[in-house]
Amino acid sequence: xxxxxxxxxxxxDVSTNRTLLQFMQxxxxxxxxxxxxxxxxLPAFIEKDELEDAEVDIPVKVQDLLxxxxxxxxxxxxxxxxxxxxxxxxxxxLEWISYTTQTLKDKxxxxxxxxxxxxxxxxxxxxxxxxxDSPELGARLMPSSEFLLGKSQSAFDNSGNLIDAxxxxxxxxxxxxxxxxxxxxxxxxxxxxxxxxxxxxxWQE
Numbered sequence: 231x232x233x234x235x236x237x238x239x240x241x242x243d244v245s246t247n248r249t250l251l252q253f254m255q256x257x258x259x260x261x262x263x264x265x266x267x268x269x270x271x272l273p274a275f276i277e278k279d280e281l282e283d284a285e286v287d288i289p290v291k292v293q294d295l296l297x298x299x300x301x302x303x304x305x306x307x308x309x310x311x312x313x314x315x316x317x318x319x320x321x322x323x324l325e326w327i328s329y330t331t332q333t334l335k336d337k338x339x340x341x342x343x344x345x346x347x348x349x350x351x352x353x354x355x356x357x358x359x360x361x362x363d364s365p366e367l368g369a370r371l372m373p374s375s376e377f378l379l380g381k382s383q384s385a386f387d388n389s390g391n392l393i394d395a396x397x398x399x400x401x402x403x404x405x406x407x408x409x410x411x412x413x414x415x416x417x418x419x420x421x422x423x424x425x426x427x428x429x430x431x432x433w434q435e
Contacts, residue, residue, distance in 0.1 A: 246385065350382070
């Protein structure tokens with residue numbers, strides 16, 4: 231059984247992206263252990279001035295995120311779309327990862343998204359892919375996969391289940407492909423000859 235970390239990419243207390251991940255957690259319970267992580271309590275990322283102490287401790291909540299990513303076999307990120315982009319709170323969380331342990335490097339990542347409009351966060355997902363593909367993050371993004379849930383306010387029943395059977399079938403297919411992608415990525419990395427260097431966190435690097 232796979233072990234995945236699902237990141238709720240918003241600081242909103244009421245979010246259909248959270249509902250989507252909660253549905254995935256229940257729906258795929260026999261295939262994977264999916265743990266949800268809330269980024270809304272993370273401190274905002276601010277790069278320290280070079281004159282300050284270089285060995286600044288990583289905030290506890292940020293370290294918790296880094297540890298959970300490190301332990302997971304893959305990561306699922308659900309993002310809403312604000313002005314054709316991901317929320318600032320999600321970008322801030324990714325900055326913490328980028329500037330500290332870079333623990334998303336080579337980690338299999340699946341992106342999903344829900345929006346109140348018809349497009350289902352398509353531009354935000356493209357934006358997130360671009361960020362995750364940067365050298366400082368270097369995630370292994372599952373190719374040719376988009377789960378776009380439009381009109382998400384009416385997409386779930388009172389128990390938090392997806393109503394549309396076609397969307398459920400689409401999600402099933404994408405998730406099954408992600409499990410396979412995770413397995414293939416692990417096999418590929420096991421045959422790598424160059425070892426990944428461990429980065430020591432410093433504001434001055």
